[in-house]
Amino acid sequence: MLVMRSVPSAPLVGPFADRLLALDFPALDPARRAQAIEFTIRRVDGLPSVIRFGVTVIAALFRGLLAVPGGDAVVRFLARTPLPLLGEYVRMVRSLGYAYIFETWPDTRADGSCPVTQEDVPA
């Protein structure tokens, strides 16, 4: 298990989480998406040992698919198709990302956009 703890999840989970949240929330500000991904990675790093092992294996598979030509479309398909086991990974990343986005910015719309607030208006 020391081996699993030494495998950083950011390079494996980050790119898929980025793709998934960009797909689900096309209007979400990239800086906010980055924060949500960072949160997701932190939670994956803290998973119980056995679960983290399984997640790392699946995350590596998804990361590999993203790297090959046409892999993007395969990942997009997997993100929309609830397959056993693989689907659980998608579900976890989605749940963590959504929980973070909507708790941190409760007025986020369904497409990820946010109403303009006073803070956004230049002085």
Added chain:
Amino acid sequence: MSGIEPHQIHLRAQVLVVGSGAGGATTAALLAEAGFDVLIAEEGPWVDQDTVTAFSLEQMDRQYRSGGVTVALGLPSIAYTEGRCAGGGTEVNSGLYFRPPLDVVERWRRDFRIDGLDVDELDDIADEVELAINVTTVPGNATPASEILRRGAAALNWRHSEIPRWMKYPAGGDAITGKRQSMTRTYLPRAFAAGARMLVDTRVDRLVSNGLNVTAHVTYGDGTGRTPGGAITAAHVFVCGGAIQTPALLQRSGMRLHIGRSLAVHPTVKLSAKFADEVNVPDDVPVHQVKEFAPDLSFGGSASHSGLVALALTDEWKTFAPAIEDWRRMTIYYAAITSEGRGWVQAIPKVRDPLVTYRLSHRDREVLRSGLARLALLTLEAGATEVYPSFRGAPVVRGRGDLATMQERFAASKASVMTVHLCSTVPLGEHRDRCGADSFGKVHGADRVWVNDASLLPTAPGVNPQATVMAFAIRNARHFIEEQSLRQPHTNRGRT
């Protein structure tokens, strides 16, 4: 907080209590007040209640194991949460109080051959507990989310009631101004006042007994990196780490007979309901529950801040997404069942965390299906305009006519099933084919090691188990004190 001990290479105590939740804190307080030299080892940090928002992601980071992302593997897997902080689950749970169900206790006594279990004694202890943790109903009106449960149940003529909580409300306060009377505010200060010491951020990896003493090998720190270790030697150890960590520690220490083989939970499924008015209360939970179908099935309300509403909608996001923009008009409800299924907790050599599995029975799946449909009906009767069940392929329910479709499409394997009540991994009793500990929590076949937490409850009690855990813990601690008094009647049991 006075009573917190600095980390040291080697510590000694007469009694080591592992864990500081509902079982550990009560055990520590009673033993310290009886004159024992008590040291508490808590894996998590001390977090003052006022410094964290209830049910927030920040709270999950600081006070839950693995940030709240823990799961019992199965089809479906069941998400669960464990408190990992001083006070354990009492710091993070709903604070809803149920007296020990005496009919269930009587069945446990008979089926598991629990010697000396007097239901009247347990009932008296419950009276004590209620005073100690200030069990009370909310002042004034309940929150809108709670009122919905009451209204829906009343319309259907279903049995329902307001559940009291372990809370203190300020004069003139309302339903959301209460302070939870958790272990860090009640039994742990009592333990410190009687001389108990406490180590936080201290994980007990294993126990080694030589017949005279037990040595606990510990690591210090938050568990994320390599940390210095130490040892605590004690004459007696009470393991009170909860229904997952307690059997895992015993197994790592070589104790395996009927340990971790009978995990019982109350699986729940949920839905989000939308109303015409703003009903959402972000950082509190409804106090009404519906018990028309209890003990098989109960309905209640969950914390419902915007992030949790989004989470409840993710299973069918492509259909449900627009609803998130109305989260202030939405709130989350659950249907919890008494399960016939069972799970395992298995420590794996060289692996830090145990493997947890759970298997729902066929009957469990059917009760979850009918439970979710009845819950949807209840919210419709209470005035919900739209109901969003949390499972893949779920329809939006807008009226009674949609309930049949919802039931048809439901399968437990497509649902987000979760639980917060974990128990029964070291059942107590003299039935040697089923029980991991004796009638008072001493681990069968082990020297000087006791269990005193939710692990001991022979089955899931069908209600929030905290009061039952506390009542059993107090009963067992008193028995230990009496037993030790008989063995050493003329010596000062206290500090050495």
